[in-house]
Amino acid sequence: MFTLVGWASTVATTNFTEDMMTDTEYASDLSGTATSPRLRFEHLSMVFPDGTHAIDDVSFSVDPGEFVTVVGPSGCGKSTLLRIASGLTQHTGGVCDVNRDSIGYVFQDATLLPWRTVQKNVELNAELHGMSKQDRQRLSAEAIELVNLVGHEDKFPKQLSGGMKMRCSLARSLVLNPEVFLFDEPFGALDEITRERLNDELINLFNSEKFAALFITHSIAEAVFLSTRVLVMSARPGRLIGDYQIPFGAERPHDIRFEPEFAEICGLINNDLKDAHT
Amino acid sequence: MTALDESPAEVPQESMAVTAAVGASVPVHQPKGSSKGHRLKNLIPPLVTFAIFIGVWYLYSWSRFDNPAQRRNALPYPHTVITDGFLPLWDESNGLRPILGYMWPTVKVTLIGLGISIVLGVAIAVVMNLSKGMERALFPYAVILQTVPILAITPLLTQLFGDEIGVRLVVVVLIAIFPVITNTLFGLQSTDRLHHDLFTLNHVSRWTRLRKLELPSALPAMMAGIRIASGGAVIGAIVADFFFNQGEKGIGYYIRNRQQRAANRPEMFAGTITASMFGVVMFLIVGAITARAIRNWHESASRQT
Numbered sequence: 001m002f003t004l005v006g007w008a009s010t011v012a013t014t015n016f017t018e019d020m021m022t023d024t025e026y027a028s029d030l031s032g033t034a035t036s037p038r039l040r041f042e043h044l045s046m047v048f049p050d051g052t053h054a055i056d057d058v059s060f061s062v063d064p065g066e067f068v069t070v071v072g073p074s075g076c077g078k079s080t081l082l083r084i085a086s087g088l089t090q091h092t093g094g095v096c097d098v099n100r101d102s103i104g105y106v107f108q109d110a111t112l113l114p115w116r117t118v119q120k121n122v123e124l125n126a127e128l129h130g131m132s133k134q135d136r137q138r139l140s141a142e143a144i145e146l147v148n149l150v151g152h153e154d155k156f157p158k159q160l161s162g163g164m165k166m167r168c169s170l171a172r173s174l175v176l177n178p179e180v181f182l183f184d185e186p187f188g189a190l191d192e193i194t195r196e197r198l199n200d201e202l203i204n205l206f207n208s209e210k211f212a213a214l215f216i217t218h219s220i221a222e223a224v225f226l227s228t229r230v231l232v233m234s235a236r237p238g239r240l241i242g243d244y245q246i247p248f249g250a251e252r253p254h255d256i257r258f259e260p261e262f263a264e265i266c267g268l269i270n271n272d273l274k275d276a277h278t
Numbered sequence: 279m280t281a282l283d284e285s286p287a288e289v290p291q292e293s294m295a296v297t298a299a300v301g302a303s304v305p306v307h308q309p310k311g312s313s314k315g316h317r318l319k320n321l322i323p324p325l326v327t328f329a330i331f332i333g334v335w336y337l338y339s340w341s342r343f344d345n346p347a348q349r350r351n352a353l354p355y356p357h358t359v360i361t362d363g364f365l366p367l368w369d370e371s372n373g374l375r376p377i378l379g380y381m382w383p384t385v386k387v388t389l390i391g392l393g394i395s396i397v398l399g400v401a402i403a404v405v406m407n408l409s410k411g412m413e414r415a416l417f418p419y420a421v422i423l424q425t426v427p428i429l430a431i432t433p434l435l436t437q438l439f440g441d442e443i444g445v446r447l448v449v450v451v452l453i454a455i456f457p458v459i460t461n462t463l464f465g466l467q468s469t470d471r472l473h474h475d476l477f478t479l480n481h482v483s484r485w486t487r488l489r490k491l492e493l494p495s496a497l498p499a500m501m502a503g504i505r506i507a508s509g510g511a512v513i514g515a516i517v518a519d520f521f522f523n524q525g526e527k528g529i530g531y532y533i534r535n536r537q538q539r540a541a542n543r544p545e546m547f548a549g550t551i552t553a554s555m556f557g558v559v560m561f562l563i564v565g566a567i568t569a570r571a572i573r574n575w576h577e578s579a580s581r582q583t
């Protein structure tokens with residue numbers, strides 16, 4: 001029923017059980033050397049069975065330590081791109097190269113299981129991977145600390161604010177220490193202040209964990225603030241129509257948002273997006 | 279005890295009365311109000327309704343008893359139901375104790391039948407949830423199960439299952455299983471798509487997905503189904519008492535047996551009221567279990583606390 005088998009785990013960052021590692025057919029060229037990309041799309045295209053042409057000839061890659069953000073008009077195929085990367089959707093053309101045993105996927109909603117406490121939700125991915133109770137409790141505690149949720153372990157999702165839920169969702173993905181992080185508008189539903197605070201925290205996380213990130217957002221400022229590179233997608237069928245290296249360093253102080261250079265890049269991306277709509 | 283000539287025309291009315299009593303039961307959602315004063319205030323409206331009901335009853339009984347020609351169909355006065363029906367509380371052959379004695383087999387049939395309905399119903403829903411094909415194969419029969427008039431097939435059931443506890447359980451299950459199946463299936467199928475994606479990303483087995491995702495998310499709907507089923511199970515057990523005479527005699531038998539002679543009617547009423555109370559108690563117990571099971575996480579639970 002599910003198509004997600006046959007990807008090898010070659011980098012020992014995660015404590016997967018043996019059966020997760022048995023398959024070695026695909027990934028010999030993905031073996032975690034610092035230079036090879038963690039995620040690579042080549043001439044990727046996607047046509048849904050109903051004929052919807054969602055993605056057209058998209059090529060780019062994400063290296064470790066790279067934070068790539070895709071912005072684009074609603075319905076242009078951004079979520080589809082992430083779903084293809086994670087294997088939830090099967091693409092119809094081109095190449096998608098990624099180690100699917102080491103993916104963290106943060107959805108637009110926090111998608112916490114409402115019947116589990118924060119602690120149990122954070123443990124979920126590890127639990128489903130068959131990690132021992134001791135290990136997953138230790139790693140969860142660490143992740144909870146990383147996202148500043150200490151003290152809330154025994155609360156249920158309905159007792160959390162929107163921002164706390166997102167933190168919990170983030171922690172859940174962090175536990176397996178994935179090589180590739182996919183973010184589908186994770187902060188879209190939050191207020192501006194919470195969003196900026198989580199942006200700051202995400203930058204810190206990114207700088208300490210050095211994963212490869214593919215991020216999607218509707219907020220140009222968020223894209224520029226977080227990313228090392230911003231890609232602009234056209235309206236459907238989604239093509240890449242803009243590509244910006246963001247010239248700021250790894251440290252991103254909060255007030256970088258008010259620098260002229262920041263505004264300038266935002267303006268350029270904004271122009272691209274206007275074109276994208278027409 | 280008077281032998282009773284069969285009067286089937288009466289029976290549906292009787293069971294209707296039981297249905298109404300169970301269905302009307304108590305308010306499901308207590309309105310908000312944490313302080314004691316508030317609670318008392320909330321009790322007033324239903325108490326007023328009750329007082330009016332008793333008043334009308336007195337009026338009706340009184341008008342009938344006054345008219346000798348009508349007396350055969352008269353209702354006993356409410357206080358007579360208590361003095362001649364429920365009292366004495368603890369006597370071998372009169373009052374409450376024999377009523378409870380007759381209640382016990384009915385309670386047993388209800389609980390066992392409900393238990394079977396839950397286990398079987400959830401299992402069937404799980405199978406139907408496995409694939410659209412399974413659902414298509416089974417659902418029409420679940421519907422037929424629900425729509426077939428139980429009363430019309432009692433002779434058939436007697437042929438198949440005899441007329442002891444087995445056939446009573448069959449009647450209860452026939453009535454109670456459908457809400458369990460449909461609600462559980464609905465719950466399983468309402469599982470959040472993103473939650474499914476989350477589990478897919480973790481390469482889980484079908485069994486793990488069922489156990490850790492679908493069944494927990496189906497729990498509130500399943501409990502709602504069980505709550506409906508519990509009312510149905512009580513009705514089923516009592517209806518079965520009316521029709522199947524062998525085996526342990528239940529409260530339905532007690533009620534039916536005291537219907538014919540006016541002198542026995544206070545006892546009949548006492549039996550009916552006790553049976554209805556049992557329905558209410560079942561409903562409340564299942565409600566309390568539901569609230570406990572999902573109190574921490576489900577929206578519906580926060581309304582009651």
Ligand SMILES: Nc1ncnc2c1ncn2[C@@H]1O[C@H](COP(=O)(O)OP(=O)(O)OP(=O)(O)O)[C@@H](O)[C@H]1O
Binds near residue numbers: 048050052
């Ligand atoms: N399973 C599917 N079958 C057919 N069409 C689909 C399917 N999933 C998505 N689409 C279509 O593909 C296009 C891209 O969808 P997608 O969800 O990737 O957009 P998006 O860029 O994420 O939009 P938004 O910013 O609003 O989230 C849309 O037009 C959508 O209707």
Ligand SMILES: [Mg+2]
Binds near residue numbers: 078079080184
């Ligand atoms: Mg989207």
